Amino acid sequence: MTGVLLVDDQPIVRAGLRMLCQSAADLEVVGEAGNGEVALRAVCADAPEVVVMDLRMPVMDGVRATELIARDHPGSRVLVLTTFDEDEHLYAALRAGAAGFLAKHAEPERVLAAIRAVAAGETVFSPEVLARIVSRAMGTGTRAELPALTERECEVLALLATGASNAEIGERLFLAVTTVKTHVSALAAKTGCANRVQLAVLAVRAGLDL
16 A cells, blocks of 8 residues: 655645545545645655655745655655646756655546656656756757667667656566566666656757657
8 A cells, every 4th residue: 555645735636636545545635734844744754655745835846845855754755746837947846855856637537647657666757747847958058969879778778868757668578567667777777867757858969759
């Protein structure tokens, strides 16, 4: 059972997320919070595996809360739900250590899949959010060259750059999730990229056929 903390200043949003999580047998909502300060107390008390975090909130916003959770409670990983007018907050949350980002209009099954993936230690980005991050990075970047990669690694990298999760990549390429994880680790080692965002940016800068 994965413990989930819901953090949003709008009760109706929290109610919707609670109903969604309650529909999944493997997820348990251990608490709710309307701002980052309350969220920190809840993380200390309930030690959830995943914190579903809004960014714009009173008292303490989601960026600061994410930073403190990532620093002081690494066992609780943050999944950010974002809207399309929050880019500055989005990049700040990425720097603060959030483990995943989804657009708020994401399909319910994608939200559940993202919670499970973050709980399993993956970093998750919806295609829309990843596209915005990559676009911003491309604005200041130059063309890059890929190191020597196998054909399969190139396929995994191309799919990763679209925002696909390990499970989705596995489905597309008929691979086990553990095999996909091995390929992602190999890509990180060969390229020197620290996370999926850096790998996605590299893929685009290198002109990899996506």
